[in-house]
Amino acid sequence: xxxxxxxLQTSAEPLGRNELAQLVARDIAPGSFVNLGIGQPTLVSNxxxxxxxxxxxxxxxxxxMGPEAVGEQIDGDLINAGKIPVTELPxxxxxHHADSFAIMRGGHLDICVLGAFQVSAGGDLANxxxxxxxxxxxxxxxxxxxxxxxxxxxxxxxxTRDGVSKLVEQCTYPLTGVGCVTRVYTDKAVFLTGPxxxxxxxxxxxxxxxxxxxxxxxxxxxxx
Amino acid sequence: xxxxxxxxxxxxxxxxDGSTVMIGGFGNAGQPFELIDALLDSGATDLTVVxxxxxxxxxxxxxxxxxxxxRKMICSFPRQSDSWHFDAKFKAGEIELELVPQGNLAERxxxxxxxIGGFFTPTGYGTMLAxxxxxxxxxxxxxxxxxxxxxxxxxIKALKADGKGNLVYRKTARNFGPIMAAAAKHSxxxxxxxxxxxxxxxxxxxxxxxxxxSIVRVASAGIAEKVA
Numbered sequence: 094x095x096x097x098x099x100x101l102q103t104s105a106e107p108l109g110r111n112e113l114a115q116l117v118a119r120d121i122a123p124g125s126f127v128n129l130g131i132g133q134p135t136l137v138s139n140x141x142x143x144x145x146x147x148x149x150x151x152x153x154x155x156x157x158m159g160p161e162a163v164g165e166q167i168d169g170d171l172i173n174a175g176k177i178p179v180t181e182l183p184x185x186x187x188x189h190h191a192d193s194f195a196i197m198r199g200g201h202l203d204i205c206v207l208g209a210f211q212v213s214a215g216g217d218l219a220n221x222x223x224x225x226x227x228x229x230x231x232x233x234x235x236x237x238x239x240x241x242x243x244x245x246x247x248x249x250x251x252x253t254r255d256g257v258s259k260l261v262e263q264c265t266y267p268l269t270g271v272g273c274v275t276r277v278y279t280d281k282a283v284f285l286t287g288p289x290x291x292x293x294x295x296x297x298x299x300x301x302x303x304x305x306x307x308x309x310x311x312x313x314x315x316x317x
Numbered sequence: 318x319x320x321x322x323x324x325x326x327x328x329x330x331x332x333x334d335g336s337t338v339m340i341g342g343f344g345n346a347g348q349p350f351e352l353i354d355a356l357l358d359s360g361a362t363d364l365t366v367v368x369x370x371x372x373x374x375x376x377x378x379x380x381x382x383x384x385x386x387x388r389k390m391i392c393s394f395p396r397q398s399d400s401w402h403f404d405a406k407f408k409a410g411e412i413e414l415e416l417v418p419q420g421n422l423a424e425r426x427x428x429x430x431x432x433i434g435g436f437f438t439p440t441g442y443g444t445m446l447a448x449x450x451x452x453x454x455x456x457x458x459x460x461x462x463x464x465x466x467x468x469x470x471x472x473i474k475a476l477k478a479d480g481k482g483n484l485v486y487r488k489t490a491r492n493f494g495p496i497m498a499a500a501a502k503h504s505x506x507x508x509x510x511x512x513x514x515x516x517x518x519x520x521x522x523x524x525x526x527x528x529x530x531s532i533v534r535v536a537s538a539g540i541a542e543k544v545a
Contacts, residue, residue, distance in 0.1 A: 237420030
């Protein structure tokens with residue numbers, strides 16, 4: 094397939110963690126209410142601009158969360174979902190846990206960004222449990238975020254350490270949510286998931302054909 | 318009836334073996350450490366504890382678990398880097414775990430306080446945490462039936478109480494306090510300051526005193542000094 098017929102973007106190198114966070118940040122529409130999951134998604138906050146006017150939600154009960162607290166700013170009563178001390182921005186609000194989850198579950202958040210073990214072609218998400226028999230399970234707010242936000246973006250490396258694709262036909266890890274993921278940002282490509290299958294918006298450091306060889310499900314290049 | 322109690326020991330003295338105890342706090346923020354320590358000292362055992370986590374480090378809920386007082390944990394996120402006491406009990410088969418998605422935990426607690434017999438939610442549909450539960454297709458989505466979580470007692474930390482038991486909290490330490498106060502038959506609240514009736518702005522009351530049974534002043538209760 095000629096790239097002339099598609100709107101597929103390519104770049105020469107795979108993206109690093111920070112470049113990927115920068116890309117996600119750039120794709121968040123101005124004025125959005127956003128929840129960033131623990132771990133890699135938290136990096137996105139470093140690249141949000143003042144002009145974007147994004148309001149960050151933290152599920153332990155706050156809108157208008159600011160950057161991580163340092164030095165004298167550290168206050169044990171002001172933490173994020175990862176239990177890291179944070180700061181409040183002007184216009185912030187506090188609320189109890191049921192209200193905080195009503196914000197998610199009621200569909201009021203525009204975007205949540207989560208990590209993942211696996212995402213399926215149909216947008217199923219697995220990110221809470223490896224399924225190992227001796228593992229102590231812990232789910233937190235992952236299932237609420239996955240089913241409640243208008244858009245669920247996943248950030249992950251495309252391949253496991255063993256070189257196996259985390260974008261799969263069907264998840265083999267226990268599910269967090271069914272058909273909930275709308276975009277998958279990886280070091281090698283950005284994928285759009287939905288009922289019509291998986292579309293590749295951009296590739297990084299590989300061609301569409303090279304990417305298809307890594308992923309065990311049919312991909313389509315984006316068309317303009 | 319609302320009571321103002323002098324010591325944390327007296328405040329928890331009525332908690333019986335086998336009780337279901339809700340404990341406020343998300344991590345260390347809002348965790349009523351002094352009330353939990355008093356519960357430990359009281360010797361009450363065979364408890365079912367409802368909290369978001371299953372204890373951090375070597376303090377508070379973690380010690381209650383370490384000492385074998387907790388028969389069952391109902392929580393969303395037991396496993397953390399410093400949840401070693403829960404981890405050891407769980408691996409030894411000495412503690413039961415009911416794992417609940419965090420939003421379901423909050424809403425099930427809220428439902429208990431609001432007199433709701435159950436609700437349907439999309440959260441957890443199609444996952445192992447919804448296995449065996451009733452499902453319905455509502456508002457264009459598959460939803461799972463969830464039931465309220467009631468408790469005998471709630472242990473909560475707030476910033477201030479007035480003479481009517483009205484409460485205000487501080488920042489993200491509010492978390493589960495308001496919904497647990499409503500859900501439990503008897504709520505016990507530690508505050509850093511008790512102010513006269515009329516000293517709190519009625520527009521800014523977070524938990525109305527009708528949900529509060531016992532109040533004890535703990536000097537350090539206002540601000541979490543112990544950061545996770």
